[in-house]
Amino acid sequence: MSQQPQVYVIHENAEWFPPFAAAFAAQGVPAQEWLLTDGSIDLSAEPPQGVFWSRLSASAHTRDHADSKEYGRAVLRWLESWGRTVVNGSEVLELEVSKVAQHAALRAAGVDVPATAAVFGRGDLKTRARSFSAPFISKHNQGGKGLGVRRWDSHDDFDAWVDGPDFEPSPDGITLLQEYLWTREPFVTRAEYVDGELVYAVRVDTSAGSFELCPAEACAVDGEDGTPAPPLFQLREEITPEHPLVAQHRAFLKAAGIRIAGIEFAETYDGRLVTYDINTNTNYNPDVEAIAPHSGPGRIASLLGSLLTQHQPVPA
Template identity: 45%
Template sequence: MSKVYIIHENSEWTVHLTKRLEELEVPYEEWHLDEGVLDLTHEPPEGIFYSRMSASSHTRGHRFAAEYTAQVLGWLEAHGRKVFNGSRALELEVSKVKQYLELNKHGVKTPKTIAAVGKHNIVKAAEEFEGNPFITKHNRAGKGLGVQLFHSVEALKSYVNGPSFEEPVDGITLIQEYIQSPESYITRCEFVGGEFLYAVRVDTSEGFELCPADACQIGDLFCPVGEEVEQKPKFQVIEGFSDPIIEKYKRVLEANNIYIAGIEFIQNQQGEIFTYDINTNTNYNSDAEASSGKFGMLELAKALKEELHAYTDAKTEVLPSSDNFRASPRDFVRS
């Protein structure tokens, strides 16, 4: 029987989707790809595949999950399987440099950014900002990795050469102009099936990048999910949000075969929009959704159900033989 295969490495971020799939009676199977065995002499099972692999997988002890997933996605695509958020989506997920290049290609403004490898080059790159405030972040990011605000090169030099410096997993540190929002918030635009779902306003007064996931393990500095400050929620769905930037985002997603994503932007004092993140492993905040009556995982589950029906309608079911390849959640074995 054909089913939806969910590729991921963090069950806490996937349980909300699987619950919705169960509600809609959609057959599914999880592939937890923190490790495994991939036999290239066998074909993948029939069905559709959705990847939720995260750029921050290495912070949960899954150092090579993203690298392994890239090979699995290539294998699936080589066999003509329907993959949502496939190889290209993962390529952008693990590289902000590639995200910014792709955004710029489609006319989306991003903050001035310099990528550097090596501590001396990080300091040298910061000199290009000529006394203006700037931030550092990891190229392969997520979880607010490496995000620090600096007002001088000397302060950066002390950090880079001190004990608190965070070495990026890919060795690439980004030095980026600091865009200050007059009201200390960013906007995150959610897309399912390449279509705009809703925008959420995120309070950034206590951090630069905030994860909306209920199970987020970032810590209070970067992700105080569900908390309230002065009765004001951190995450609020914006009713009736509309901006020309949405059409540009849709073009970016279509050009890169990205089916599900959350794209974040910030506005400066003059109201200019600067986009700084494409999250292809998007999560949703349950409090914000409950208040608005809009539910991202429900819409995603509905979309996957439709895609599975379309796939099964177009595909003649073939009974498996003893030589067929069988998939398990953690690895691949022959039946």
């Protein structure tokens, strides 16, 4: 690693990095990737000087990087023990990899969240599911990209899945059962925040019924005929910093120490604004970025560049 102070981006998926690399370069912010897919650290050695940004992902296991969560826990605690500036540090990582932790933190902050049960192992799943009216949702506690999320229209179908060979456990063994949110229109909203401020909000089309809604260019898929699929993501200009839920989100992010995040919510037919997911390694859709009044990666580069300018070497 460089001896000169710089921004270190801690993550495990190089495919998601190019938009951020371009933003750092455009603003003249020296930045270096730190891939947590292998390697070692000397716990008694001093870390390099600089600013560290964690982009560790709950979906790392889907890229054969299941150990990156534990690598991240170790590295972030090491950095923090030396007094380094860590953006989205160890406590934020715990929110990223646990929807139980997200639900608890949001509920405690007064944010409306879906009715949810956490089931440990498989034995109590069928019984606990009876407390939810069909349709209902099952999902992984450690998810990401909407993977592991299923809608169930009957308890019998759910029972057959639980007992059958296609049952897919969460990487941490915790399955969530959750009320199905009937939205007023077939979309959900993803609000992007950097340093506690709303960058913009995105309308995410759910009319096809998919829960895999990753906004990054690397996640895009073409239509069946090979042509680009219709855009799933559109700018919601009517969601402004004055929106009441945005104010709740901002207060929550400040209290939780989360400086960069995308937060997803649904507007239900009966008027609820229900927040159901926090993405602390948020990505940005290139089509939205092209027309948005502000750039997500640009705001991040500005924030981290400012922190680097303020950086004072921490004595050993």
